[in-house]
Amino acid sequence: MRIAVASGKGGTGKTTVATGLAVTLASRGIPVRLLDCDVEEPNAHLFLRPELSPPREVTIPVPEVDEAACTGCGVCGDVCAFNAIVPVGGTVLLFPELCHGCGACTLLCPAHAITEVPRSIGVLESGRAWAGRAIGFAHGRLNIGEAKAPPVVEAVTALADVPNGEVTIIDAPPGTSCPVIAAVRGADLVLLVAEPTPFGVHDLRLAVEMVEALGQRAALVVNRSDGHDDEVDAVAREHGLEVLARIPDDRRIAEAYARGALPVTVVPGLFRIYWDLWREVAS
Amino acid sequence: MIEVAVVSGKGGTGKTSLTASLAVLAERPVLADCDVDAADLHLVLQPTVETTEEYSGRSLPAIDADACTRCGRCLEVCRFAALSWGSEGGDAAGSLAAAAAARAAASDDAPPRLDAFRCEGCGLCARVCPAEAITMEPAVNGELYTSRTRVGPMAHARLGIAEDTSGKLVTKVRERARELAEKGSHELVLIDGPPGIGCPVIASIAGVDLLVIVTEPTVAGRHDLERVVRLAEHFRRRIAVCVNKWDLNEELAAQLADEARAAGAVAVGRVRYDGAVTAAQREGRALVEHAADGAAADVRAFWGTLVEALAAVAPRAAAHDTAASEGTVNDDGTAEGSA
Numbered sequence: 001m002r003i004a005v006a007s008g009k010g011g012t013g014k015t016t017v018a019t020g021l022a023v024t025l026a027s028r029g030i031p032v033r034l035l036d037c038d039v040e041e042p043n044a045h046l047f048l049r050p051e052l053s054p055p056r057e058v059t060i061p062v063p064e065v066d067e068a069a070c071t072g073c074g075v076c077g078d079v080c081a082f083n084a085i086v087p088v089g090g091t092v093l094l095f096p097e098l099c100h101g102c103g104a105c106t107l108l109c110p111a112h113a114i115t116e117v118p119r120s121i122g123v124l125e126s127g128r129a130w131a132g133r134a135i136g137f138a139h140g141r142l143n144i145g146e147a148k149a150p151p152v153v154e155a156v157t158a159l160a161d162v163p164n165g166e167v168t169i170i171d172a173p174p175g176t177s178c179p180v181i182a183a184v185r186g187a188d189l190v191l192l193v194a195e196p197t198p199f200g201v202h203d204l205r206l207a208v209e210m211v212e213a214l215g216q217r218a219a220l221v222v223n224r225s226d227g228h229d230d231e232v233d234a235v236a237r238e239h240g241l242e243v244l245a246r247i248p249d250d251r252r253i254a255e256a257y258a259r260g261a262l263p264v265t266v267v268p269g270l271f272r273i274y275w276d277l278w279r280e281v282a283s
Numbered sequence: 284m285i286e287v288a289v290v291s292g293k294g295g296t297g298k299t300s301l302t303a304s305l306a307v308l309a310e311r312p313v314l315a316d317c318d319v320d321a322a323d324l325h326l327v328l329q330p331t332v333e334t335t336e337e338y339s340g341r342s343l344p345a346i347d348a349d350a351c352t353r354c355g356r357c358l359e360v361c362r363f364a365a366l367s368w369g370s371e372g373g374d375a376a377g378s379l380a381a382a383a384a385a386r387a388a389a390s391d392d393a394p395p396r397l398d399a400f401r402c403e404g405c406g407l408c409a410r411v412c413p414a415e416a417i418t419m420e421p422a423v424n425g426e427l428y429t430s431r432t433r434v435g436p437m438a439h440a441r442l443g444i445a446e447d448t449s450g451k452l453v454t455k456v457r458e459r460a461r462e463l464a465e466k467g468s469h470e471l472v473l474i475d476g477p478p479g480i481g482c483p484v485i486a487s488i489a490g491v492d493l494l495v496i497v498t499e500p501t502v503a504g505r506h507d508l509e510r511v512v513r514l515a516e517h518f519r520r521r522i523a524v525c526v527n528k529w530d531l532n533e534e535l536a537a538q539l540a541d542e543a544r545a546a547g548a549v550a551v552g553r554v555r556y557d558g559a560v561t562a563a564q565r566e567g568r569a570l571v572e573h574a575a576d577g578a579a580a581d582v583r584a585f586w587g588t589l590v591e592a593l594a595a596v597a598p599r600a601a602a603h604d605t606a607a608s609e610g611t612v613n614d615d616g617t618a619e620g621s622a
Binding site: 040104174 | 291292293294295296299320321323326341342360362363400403404405406407410411442444445446447449450477478479480481482483484485499500501502503506507510513514517518531532535561564565567
């Protein structure tokens with residue numbers, strides 16, 4: 001079972017819900033792993049404090065030109081859709097940060113003067129967390145200054161396919177574009193976390209449209225529920241989303257989160273909410 | 284012209300709420316909403332859209348089913364698993380044997396199927412197709428708007444759902460905002476940025492005069508602030524830092540302010556945790572339009588320090604102010620002069 005926790009808007013409580021659910025399952029003896037796919041700003045480790053193995057580099061293939069073999073024909077520049085390789089005069093300029101690693105220049109160079117070399121764009125770290133190391137954990141980190149998060153996200157989600165029937169919880173990045181899609185793809189359920197504010201409602205709509213476009217199953221968690229849930233509920237009804245949990249707007253939750261404590265372990269009543277949420281998901 | 288971008292690293296720290304208030308406090312700003320995949324600034328500024336333009340950030344392959352010989356060369360070369368046989372996802376791509384098996388299992392004689400969400404638009408499939416059955420066609424994946432608001436002209440966009448290439452669209456929004464600024468002799472472009480540190484953020488901050496980083500006194504906020512500060516250093520951008528909801532954890536807030544100063548922030552401000560922020564949002568108003576005390580007063584004070592910092596880092600703007608006020612009526616019809 002793979003559950004992706006996502007939201008259009010940032011800061012709605014994705015990490016709080018993902019870690020809260022993981023801890024709830026682990027404390028009931030259910031094998032669970034948490035994969036933090038917000039590789040631009042990963043935060044789950046701050047709460048789960050996992051022991052991590054040494055980082056593994058995530059690379060994409062970029063071209064390297066053998067100047068001696070290059071005939072200066074210019075085909076590589078013509079075929080590159082991203083302006084990452086630019087023949088100028090007798091030489092070839094490379095802009096690896098623009099390269100998508102599609103392999104067009106390498107494959108189509110008539111002189112076979114281009115080979116590919118790996119370029120590191122981020123790291124993958126994995127390990128175990130929580131009491132008795134009960135939670136499997138992994139996250140990715142995009143290198144500072146790198147633009148393309150999806151290959152790093154995919155390196156993390158590749159760890160989701162485990163044969164032993166563990167529950168995998170994916171903590172997705174905010175938004176509705178490529179890094180989010182890379183994170184939620186393949187999930188059996190996308191759990192959308194929304195807050196009942198105008199920004200929250202607006203961005204929930206976008207997130208629901210994204211999930212619908214991908215053809216995936218979704219359900220809703222209303223976070224910071226404060227008696228203004230009508231509009232969030234209206235979006236849920238409109239799109240046939242079941243509301244699986246309402247987490248109250250409680251300053252104690254915000255304060256626990258602020259200091260890096262898991263709210264589920266500090267604020268009474270939260271464990272019950274996550275356990276009921278899990279039972280709904282599992283049924 | 285000065286460009287100021289409001290960013291955060293972490294989502295939900297209050298970028299858009301702060302930007303809306305700064306837009307009200309600033310004199311004749313042009314707004315640019317660069318959070319193109321979850322834009323919210325329009326919910327507060329309620330723009331009247333004046334021009335809409337289709338945006339195409341990439342091309343996608345179109346396969347001519349009649350010309351296609353089903354050879355599978357396109358599947359073989361695609362690195363993004365965007366092409367597949369049959370009705371299931373593209374996981375068979377990249378392996379000839381797996382592709383052949385899937386091919387044999389496919390019930391009909393359909394040509395390869397494109398998964399547009401996976402396609403990056405590199406065009407390699409079209410180039411290698413021996414039957415020349417594939418052409419690359421521009422895909423419409425968003426809309427770009429110029430609008431009028433009560434505080435000034437605004438450039439914004441909507442990225443198609445689940446679309447790629449948000450960085451390119453951000454660049455377009457910024458180009459449009461600069462055009463609006465030049466046309467109306469505006470001295471300030473205020474950019475509401477996306478969360479994170481990846482491609483749309485890099486596109487939002489490229490070349491700006493100042494990055495205003497909004498953070499919160501939480502361990503996650505601190506972690507993400509550090510990464511976005513390093514991003515600013517990487518691109519050699521000047522920073523200011525606003526610690527939002529500072530009283531949520533006073534000790535951490537003080538630490539963040541110290542760290543911001545140590546990182547060379549030209550202005551450091553703090554805004555208290557205040558229910559008025561959400562109340563203002565529910566009214567469709569900026570916080571400083573909704574209230575005068577509490578967090579609204581904090582935002583005003585922060586704006587004061589920003590103005591001083593901007594005068595120090597970009598004195599040329601002040602000199603231009605006179606010229607701007609003598610300018611003719613904007614032909615884009617913006618009413619911001621009367622605000």
